Amino acid sequence: MxxxxxxxxxxxxxxxxxxxxxxxxxxxxxxxxxxxxxxxxxxxxxxxxxxxxxxxxxxxxxxxxxxxxxxxxxxxxxxxxxxxxxxxxxxxxxxxxxxxxxxxxxxxxxxxxxxxxxxxxxxxxxxxxxxxxxxxxxxxxxxxxxxxxxxxxxxxxxxxxxxxxxxxxxxxxxxxxxxxxxxxxxxxxxxxxxxxxxxxxxxxxxxxxxxxxxxxxxxxxxxxxxxxxxxxxxxxxxxxxxxxxxxxxxxxxxxGAIADAATLAETLATAMEQLNLMVEAKGEHRGVLEMRKHLVAYLRGFRGASHLRAELVRIDGHAAVLERLRAAMDEYTP
Ligand SMILES: Cc1cc2nc3c(=O)[nH]c(=O)nc-3n(C[C@H](O)[C@H](O)[C@H](O)COP(=O)(O)O)c2cc1C
Structure with missing residues (x-):
């Protein structure tokens, strides 16, 4: 090296x-x-x-x-x-x-x-x-x-x-x-x-x-x-x-510039991308389950997202989690 x-x-x-x-x-x-x-x-x-x-x-x-x-x-x-x-x-x-x-x-x-x-x-x-x-x-x-x-x-x-x-x-x-x-x-x-x-x-x-x-x-x-x-x-x-x-x-x-933090829309899109990769790699059940800790981390620091976080760790099924994330995009982004 x-x-x-x-x-x-x-x-x-x-x-x-x-x-x-x-x-x-x-x-x-x-x-x-x-x-x-x-x-x-x-x-x-x-x-x-x-x-x-x-x-x-x-x-x-x-x-x-x-x-x-x-x-x-x-x-x-x-x-x-x-x-x-x-x-x-x-x-x-x-x-x-x-x-x-x-x-x-x-x-x-x-x-x-x-x-x-x-x-x-x-x-x-x-x-x-x-x-x-x-x-x-x-x-x-x-x-x-x-x-x-x-x-x-x-x-x-x-x-x-x-x-x-x-x-x-x-x-x-x-x-x-x-x-x-x-x-x-x-x-x-x-x-x-x-x-x-x-x-x-x-x-x-x-x-x-x-x-x-x-x-x-x-x-x-x-x-x-x-x-x-x-x-x-x-x-x-x-x-x-x-x-x-x-x-x-x-x-x-x-x-020397401080980059803007990722927006909620970018964050949700990236979380969806990772969820899809998780399900592809581990199957639906494990993929969704193991993605939960990442979803919680993605939403850390967004004001008003605690409700969404709590909901997301309870939803089962790939399609249902994706749907909730998509709805959150509409709900929370201008
Ligand atoms: C949950 C968790 C799992 C970890 N697993 C490993 C591991 O498998 N191999 C390793 O060398 N270090 C492991 N570490 C140590 C991290 O690589 C890192 O050195 C440590 O967390 C400090 O860096 P951070 O403050 O950026 O997390 C782990 C740390 C945590 C918190």
Whole structure:
């Protein structure tokens, strides 16, 4: 991965032969960043997307669920597949398997705080096992046949802040970029992300560093680029229901202008587009059900929409939800 700089900010980012259009990418979010959300975010300006984490053990056992999580459309490229696991052989086997689907990047999860994952020695547990993490990273790099990245935390807890050491070790193992979510495992998702850790990591490795955590607005995204000198900003929760954030961050970076927020009409149209993709990808029942949390997020912040939100999470059936969204367009837009 190489970077060109224009002024203070990254002008383009490259991983392997892929040049990224902007430094704003979609973070992996389990249960949220499925193929429909990734497609919408790519259409609206995310320059790269991550799948949610997928179990290496599941992949080597050929689990249908793991494979379903990796279904993607060509328009999502460049895409990173994220895998998690604690056994180097399983991680290498999973990397070799998913490589047959030809993702642009394979990413190693070194950050998941969930008990189930930690108990198996994977995710953020690897922050405490540098020797094992080295083995895993080297094995995945060898098996992947494409750039490998890793997403880490600031450490296991406040007494073991080792993100810099971990990132340096990963670079030595051949990893092409490191994403940093600067909270400890002990913090989970509580408290503020400590962006100074992103800066420390960016100053300590020569591979590009992606920063993650608490970017809610275009101004936050720019501030992260400026204050941490990360190569790219990963946006997670704030992109749910606001896929325009990538574009508005890029507009701000290029022109200094704050883009207008999406109108309710644009928001409803995009929500309909995503609902259609959800139903196509998952079938009507699951598609409609899983779309509910996105619909709630899309309508967040619109005054007077609480009634509509409450209604939408109760309606069953693709056609009925579409009809309600269409009616809302007529009802609420001039
Ligand atoms: C619901 C949820 C699911 C997540 N799933 C993953 C995951 O599968 N893999 C991963 O590396 N990080 C995962 N994360 C962490 C995010 O990628 C990101 O680092 C974190 O949420 C901070 O960024 P944000 O404030 O922009 O959301 C998850 C976070 C949340 C809230």
């Amino acid at each position: 190489t970077l060109e700089r224009r002024g203070q900010y990254t002008a383009s980012m490259r991983i392997g032969s892929v040049v990224y259009e902007t430094p704003f990418v979609l973070a992996p979010l389990a249960g949220l960043t499925d193929s429909p959300m990734r497609r919408i975010c790519r259409r609206l300006g995310a320059s790269m997307v991550w799948t949610e984490m997928v179990s290496a053990e599941g992949l080597v056992r050929d689990g249908a669920k793991s494979h379903e999580l990796l279904a993607f459309a060509e328009e999502e490229r460049p895409i990173a597949f994220q895998i998690f696991g604690a056994r180097p052989e399983a991680m290498a086997g999973a990397a070799a398997r998913v490589a047959t689907l030809d993702p642009d990047v394979i990413d190693i999860n070194v950050g998941c705080p969930a008990k189930k994952v930690i108990r198996g020695g994977a995710g953020a547990a690897l922050m405490r096992e540098p020797a094992l993490l080295r083995e895993i990273a080297s094995a995945v790099v060898e098996a992947a046949g494409r750039p490998v990245t890793a997403k880490i935390r600031s450490g296991w807890d406040a007494d073991s802040l080792n993100a810099v050491d971990v990132a340096v070790a990963l670079e030595e193992c051949g990893v092409s970029a490191v994403a940093v979510h600067p909270r400890t495992r002990a913090q989970g998702f509580r408290g503020a992300a400590d962006w100074s850790v992103i800066r420390d990591v960016a100053n300590s490795v020569s591979v590009p560093v992606l920063g993650s955590g608490d970017v809610r607005t275009a101004a936050d995204a720019l501030r992260m680029l400026e204050t941490t000198s990360c190569a790219a900003v990963m946006i997670g929760r704030a992109a749910v229901g606001n896929p325009w954030l990538f574009q508005s961050a890029e507009t701000l970076r290029r022109t």
